[in-house]
Amino acid sequence: MDEKTIRREPARVRLGHSDLVVRPIGLGLMGMSQYYGTADPEASVATIQSAIDLGVDLLDTSDYYGASNAAPGRPVQGFGHNEGLLGRALKGRREKVVVATKFSARPTPEGRSVFDGRPEYVKAACEASLRRLDTDRIDLYYYHRLDPTVPVEETVGAMAELVAEGKVRALGLSEVDPGILRRAAATHPITALQSEYSLWERGVEDEILPECRRLGITFVPYSPLGRGVLAGRFRRGATFDIEDIRSTLPRFQGENFENNMRLVDALGEFGEARQCTPGQVALAWLLAQPYDIVPIPGAKRMAYIQENFRATSVPLSADDLAYLARLFDPAHVKGSRFGTVNAPRR
Structure with missing residues (x-):
């Protein structure tokens, strides 16, 4: 490997200023x-x-995963379903993993969701998550989406009390701007910020990533494979079932999708020339960025998890990184990342 080649080995990395140490690629369970x-x-x-x-x-899970569905009127698994799955899977394996879950998106009887950052709800949500996960502590507890009616200092203050009580080890936020991040970090150390980031979604690069670096916060990209498109799972003209959130997202529709698939085709050619998959290239590109980053690609099948795990051994030169950044320049990606589905999407 020449001096210009950047490779990140699968050694464990520390999350923020906490004592939590993990491998460079995690697993998102939402799907x-x-x-x-x-x-x-x-x-x-x-x-x-x-x-x-x-x-x-x-x-990575959330109390909300299972409470919503991309198709209005379709049956859902139920609030807390995903945490329940993880709780069952952890039996006999709890000490081997860092468990990250989230709160704030609360379903209503009308089928909507509201974001609740009140201190009393923070504590009630944590207790419920602990029961579903069948554990005595949550390693990384995220404030899933901001409640605009409650100052972030009050919500994070309540989360800090959970740390003091030993129920939570470290705190995280999701999808917040730099100002909110600074206010939260001034209330209690923030270990991780989770937001969407990938080759085809670069909105965090200008302000969020530099602010994470300044505050010593690890950035945890969700949808690092662009909801599967960067993994080469689809072909031009693909359609998505009404139960699939991609059926509502502008980047997966019509001319936008056709345009974006041309970029994905080029990514596939790049990976093929290096004997790796496009998804492995996309993850390796993230790992090679000059920030503390731990992506959490989602997968339902073990074959995909194994494929993603091997991305840590994909070498990319400085020229490779620059080429991929140019290929997926934000101006080249067509369509906004969200449609009209009632949040949260992650």
């Missing part, structure tokens, strides 16, 4: 409960256990 079609619960539990045995040690 096992909602948004990407149906999944068999027993198969999901077995897959999570196999992932842990493989060495995946950052597992």
Whole structure:
């Protein structure tokens, strides 16, 4: 390997200023409960256990995963479903992993969701998550989406009390701007910020990533494979079932999708020339960025988890990184990242 080649070995990395240490690629579990079609619960539990045995040690869930569906009127798994899956999978394996979950998106009887950052709800949500996960502590507890009616200092203050009580080890935020991030960090140390980031979604690069670096916060990209498109899962003209959230997202529609697939085709050619998959290239590109980054690609099948795990051994030169950044320049990607589905999408 020449001096210009950047490679990140699968050594463990520390999350922020905490004592939590994980491998460079985690696993997002949301798709096992909602948004990407149906999944068999027993198969999901077995897959999570196999992932842990493989060495995946950052597992990401939320109390909300299972409470929503991309298709209005379709049956849903139920609030807390995903945490329940993880709780079952952790039996006999709890000490091998860092468990990350989230709160704030609360479903209403009308089928909507509201974001609740009140201190009393923070504590009630944590207790419920602990029961579903069948554990005595949450390693990384995220404020999933901001409640605009409650100052972030009050919400994070309540989360800090959970740390003091030993129920939570470290705190995280999701999808917040730099100002909110600074206010939260001034209230209690923030270990991780989770937002969307990938070759085809670069909105965090200008302000969020530099602010994370300044504050010593690890950035955890969700949808690092662009909801599967960067993994080469689809072909031009693909359509998505009404139960699949991609059926509502502008980047997966019509001319936008056709344009974006041309970029993905070029990514596939790049990977093929290097004997790796496009998804492995996309993850390796993230790992090679000059920030503390731990992506959490989602997967339902063990074969995909193994493929993603091997991305840590994909070498990319400085020229490779520059080429990929130019290929997926934000001006080249057509369509906004969200449609009209009632949040949160992750």
